[in-house]
Amino acid sequence: MAMVNMVCIGDELLDGRTREGNGFWLGGWLRRAGHRLGSVTLVADDRANIVAALRRATSGAALVVVSGGLGPTLDDITRDAIADLLGDELRADAGSEERLRAKFGRFGRPMPDNNLRQTLFPASSRVVPNPVGTADCFVATFEGIPLLVLPGVPYEFETVAKLELPELLPAAAPRRFITRRTAGIGESDLARRMEAVPCPDGLHVTWCASHPYVEVEISAAATDDEALTAYASAALAPLAPWLLPVDAEGAALSAAAAVLAALRQKGLRIATAESCTGGGIAKELTEIAGSSDGFACGVVTYSNRSKSELLGVPAALIKAEGAVSSAVASAMAEGARARLGAEVAVAVTGVAGPGGGSEAKPVGTVYVAVSVAASGWVMKLSLGRSRSRRQIRETSTVAALRLVERLLAGRPEELEHFGGVASLRCYRSGTFR
Amino acid sequence: MAMVNMVCIGDELLDGRTREGNGFWLGGWLRRAGHRLGSVTLVADDRANIVAALRRATSGAALVVVSGGLGPTLDDITRDAIADLLGDELRADAGSEERLRAKFGRFGRPMPDNNLRQTLFPASSRVVPNPVGTADCFVATFEGIPLLVLPGVPYEFETVAKLELPELLPAAAPRRFITRRTAGIGESDLARRMEAVPCPDGLHVTWCASHPYVEVEISAAATDDEALTAYASAALAPLAPWLLPVDAEGAALSAAAAVLAALRQKGLRIATAESCTGGGIAKELTEIAGSSDGFACGVVTYSNRSKSELLGVPAALIKAEGAVSSAVASAMAEGARARLGAEVAVAVTGVAGPGGGSEAKPVGTVYVAVSVAASGWVMKLSLGRSRSRRQIRETSTVAALRLVERLLAGRPEELEHFGGVASLRCYRSGTFR
Numbered sequence: 001m002a003m004v005n006m007v008c009i010g011d012e013l014l015d016g017r018t019r020e021g022n023g024f025w026l027g028g029w030l031r032r033a034g035h036r037l038g039s040v041t042l043v044a045d046d047r048a049n050i051v052a053a054l055r056r057a058t059s060g061a062a063l064v065v066v067s068g069g070l071g072p073t074l075d076d077i078t079r080d081a082i083a084d085l086l087g088d089e090l091r092a093d094a095g096s097e098e099r100l101r102a103k104f105g106r107f108g109r110p111m112p113d114n115n116l117r118q119t120l121f122p123a124s125s126r127v128v129p130n131p132v133g134t135a136d137c138f139v140a141t142f143e144g145i146p147l148l149v150l151p152g153v154p155y156e157f158e159t160v161a162k163l164e165l166p167e168l169l170p171a172a173a174p175r176r177f178i179t180r181r182t183a184g185i186g187e188s189d190l191a192r193r194m195e196a197v198p199c200p201d202g203l204h205v206t207w208c209a210s211h212p213y214v215e216v217e218i219s220a221a222a223t224d225d226e227a228l229t230a231y232a233s234a235a236l237a238p239l240a241p242w243l244l245p246v247d248a249e250g251a252a253l254s255a256a257a258a259v260l261a262a263l264r265q266k267g268l269r270i271a272t273a274e275s276c277t278g279g280g281i282a283k284e285l286t287e288i289a290g291s292s293d294g295f296a297c298g299v300v301t302y303s304n305r306s307k308s309e310l311l312g313v314p315a316a317l318i319k320a321e322g323a324v325s326s327a328v329a330s331a332m333a334e335g336a337r338a339r340l341g342a343e344v345a346v347a348v349t350g351v352a353g354p355g356g357g358s359e360a361k362p363v364g365t366v367y368v369a370v371s372v373a374a375s376g377w378v379m380k381l382s383l384g385r386s387r388s389r390r391q392i393r394e395t396s397t398v399a400a401l402r403l404v405e406r407l408l409a410g411r412p413e414e415l416e417h418f419g420g421v422a423s424l425r426c427y428r429s430g431t432f433r
Numbered sequence: 434m435a436m437v438n439m440v441c442i443g444d445e446l447l448d449g450r451t452r453e454g455n456g457f458w459l460g461g462w463l464r465r466a467g468h469r470l471g472s473v474t475l476v477a478d479d480r481a482n483i484v485a486a487l488r489r490a491t492s493g494a495a496l497v498v499v500s501g502g503l504g505p506t507l508d509d510i511t512r513d514a515i516a517d518l519l520g521d522e523l524r525a526d527a528g529s530e531e532r533l534r535a536k537f538g539r540f541g542r543p544m545p546d547n548n549l550r551q552t553l554f555p556a557s558s559r560v561v562p563n564p565v566g567t568a569d570c571f572v573a574t575f576e577g578i579p580l581l582v583l584p585g586v587p588y589e590f591e592t593v594a595k596l597e598l599p600e601l602l603p604a605a606a607p608r609r610f611i612t613r614r615t616a617g618i619g620e621s622d623l624a625r626r627m628e629a630v631p632c633p634d635g636l637h638v639t640w641c642a643s644h645p646y647v648e649v650e651i652s653a654a655a656t657d658d659e660a661l662t663a664y665a666s667a668a669l670a671p672l673a674p675w676l677l678p679v680d681a682e683g684a685a686l687s688a689a690a691a692v693l694a695a696l697r698q699k700g701l702r703i704a705t706a707e708s709c710t711g712g713g714i715a716k717e718l719t720e721i722a723g724s725s726d727g728f729a730c731g732v733v734t735y736s737n738r739s740k741s742e743l744l745g746v747p748a749a750l751i752k753a754e755g756a757v758s759s760a761v762a763s764a765m766a767e768g769a770r771a772r773l774g775a776e777v778a779v780a781v782t783g784v785a786g787p788g789g790g791s792e793a794k795p796v797g798t799v800y801v802a803v804s805v806a807a808s809g810w811v812m813k814l815s816l817g818r819s820r821s822r823r824q825i826r827e828t829s830t831v832a833a834l835r836l837v838e839r840l841l842a843g844r845p846e847e848l849e850h851f852g853g854v855a856s857l858r859c860y861r862s863g864t865f866r
Contacts, residue, residue, distance in 0.1 A: 014470040016461020017641040028449020037447040042473040208450040278719025279712030282733040286711025289787055289822055297739035299732050300715040306730035341738055354722055389722055
């Protein structure tokens with residue numbers, strides 16, 4: 001396991017303009033590769049400070065990764081600072097200039113002269129072509145420690161890092177990872193439930209909250225493959241109500257992708273009828289390329305009138321039960337399935353806040369109904385006053401998608417364990433067509 | 434202007450589990466307060482390394498802000514490391530314990546014993562109550578430099594930082610800021626257009642890309658108020674086609690908030706008819722609390738059948754022109770306005786990719802139509818192959834919202850300048866009711 005330090009360069013990282021994220025990405029990549037990120041330092045565009053930070057970063061590190069400051073403007077001084085550190089001159093690289101002119105040629109634009117700064121590199125460094133941007137990269141060596149110098153633009157940083165890191169790091173013992181995604185359970189609750197099964201020596205478990213999911217990662221040396229598989233199957237079993245399905249390659253799906261996979265498998269299509277989520281469910285489903293084979297259409301029936309006109313919810317029912325009610329949610333789902341040309345329908349109505357709550361139906365009260373040919377299910381969520389409008393909408397969206405998928409899998413009752421679900425019941429039974 | 438350094442503590446910041454963001458927030462806060470963040474260092478939960486990082490951070494700083502490692506578990510060692518740095522003992526604080534027990538009492542939960550660790554502080558430090566979490570904070574002093582030690586949880590960090598920073602920093606000359614938001618123009622293009630008006634000495638302009646917007650901030654010493662106002666009005670004038678409106682307090686609105694404000698002002702309501710944006714426009718509009726007075730309802734007509742059934746778009750028109758066409762977009766908008774009970778309608782149909790493109794209609798071809806009583810406008814966006822499905826959907830959403838707002842303001846033709854707009858025309862004129 002090698003230790004890597006990182007230096008991120010740029011005034012914009014320190015004055016609230018740009019949120020540094022390359023360190024986050026690099027930390028995850030190194031962990032999965034069996035290495036570790038020791039420290040990350042963000043410094044401003046000041047040559048002496050950059051040199052001092054670089055010098056410190058080399059201490060004890062197998063590699064230093066540098067991000068940012070390779071642009072064409074005068075405040076892009078990373079290459080100058082590294083030349084200072086090495087006691088090198090900057091030298092123009094003909095290959096880099098050729099590539100840069102070709103890139104501008106492809107954009108059909110003349111190359112401004114100041115872009116030539118991007119073809120200067122410390123004399124002793126090795127130039128690394130950047131296949132996805134104008135700033136070529138380089139590898140310098142200071143007191144035997146390699147420095148991999150990359151652009152700050154995340155896509156460029158990640159692309160070149162993935163190409164170069166394996167060569168610059170010592171081979172690590174190969175590890176195997178099992179990653180699963182959960183929804184509707186908190187990180188500490190998840191950890192506690194997994195602790196019921198003792199984790200064998202040599203295996204490593206981490207949890208990572210990545211809203212609206214919590215991800216579980218179990219890893220082991222590749223030689224411990226059998227132990228890993230056995231432990232994962234035992235430790236994940238108690239998490240069944242919260243686990244999202246995986247695809248054919250074993251990668252965990254999002255809640256929306258899991259719904260689309262289930263619809264495809266059964267040859268069904270879904271319609272959405274949303275009030276408080278305001279189109280969020282439809283947006284999640286259609287974010288996935290090729291969703292048109294599982295997604296028929298959706299309506300955002302924000303007003304009572306539109307609930308009646310588009311979905312056929314009787315105005316009298318809305319008046320008697322209130323728009324936020326189990327009866328209206330299920331009527332919306334039935335109406336959507338009957339009218340919108342789909343075999344499956346999901347409906348949501350609730351109080352997202354901050355206004356609109358009452359004592360009987362406080363902010364965070366949300367009803368979700370799912371209708372399939374065989375049955376209809378409705379659940380009430382109580383998402384509480386401490387959550388924001390955005391959080392209430394996001395949690396409702398994920399809970400609704402989970403109810404659809406679990407119902408298609410024949411296990412709707414598992415949603416009872418989803419965080420915030422106050423009640424769950426079947427409001428109609430029938431025969432699945 | 435005082436320089437502040439920051440140290441962020443936690444293994445999870447370095448292994449890809451948690452994306453550090455308190456530095457980003459602090460950098461912006463300090464800049465607006467007339468100070469600056471000099472550096473940010475992320476270190477793992479290692480006592481000696483933390484002490485070394487803290488010592489370095491005090492060099493040249495007026496204040497060091499420390500984030501993270503104040504939790505109740507054994508790997509939360511920030512208080513221990515700071516005691517090491519100061520040569521202090523840790524001492525229990527009775528007031529802190531009382532507050533902590535009261536917090537658990539309010540949650541109705543017994544307090545686990547390990548939470549008592551959170552009431553230990555370096556003997557010479559000043560305890561700072563945390564009104565929004567269990568971890569009380571503290572201010573220590575090392576060689577005359579104050580260290581403000583805060584929890585890593587962003588909401589807690591920001592809440593306590595806002596209370597304590599003003600006391601710990603020297604008074605800065607008050608500055609005035611004018612902040613505007615733009616959409617549909619790149620950062621460098623924006624900067625170039627503003628450079629046409631020379632920026633007077635003492636004024637400062639920054640641009641910040643905050644997808645899908647680019648924000649412009651102009652600032653000056655409060656004493657230069659007149660120069661600030663004069664420069665801002667001259668320099669922002671050429672940006673008119675891209676500027677978003679401001680609210681009564683001068684704060685820049687989002688594209689969706691600007692649409693709702695315009696609808697409210699005219700007493701109108703909007704209906705949305707979305708294909709490739711899949712509910713994204715409805716979701717943006719309904720994200721805003723109280724949107725029901727301006728948002729009537731929406732449909733996500735992903736399939737051709739739903740375009741005909743819900744919006745009355747003739748199947749023959751779809752067959753002749755293709756679902757992605759100016760004719761279908763405008764028919765969707767007219768159908769939505771006629772059928773969905775709204776005075777304004779917006780419709781989007783396009784190829785979000787990555788599949789589904791053709792030579793005539795490549796990925797990124799999107800048509801947006803807006804219908805009001807007086808007229809109907811349609812624009813074609815060419816968002817290009819280099820953008821992802823997500824980016825194409827987001828840009829289409831913002832462009833559509835901008836066309837609605839500019840049409841309500843009587844200036845639809847300004848959308849011609851919106852990045853990616855290939856054509857724009859009025860397809861129908863009439864009298865505004």
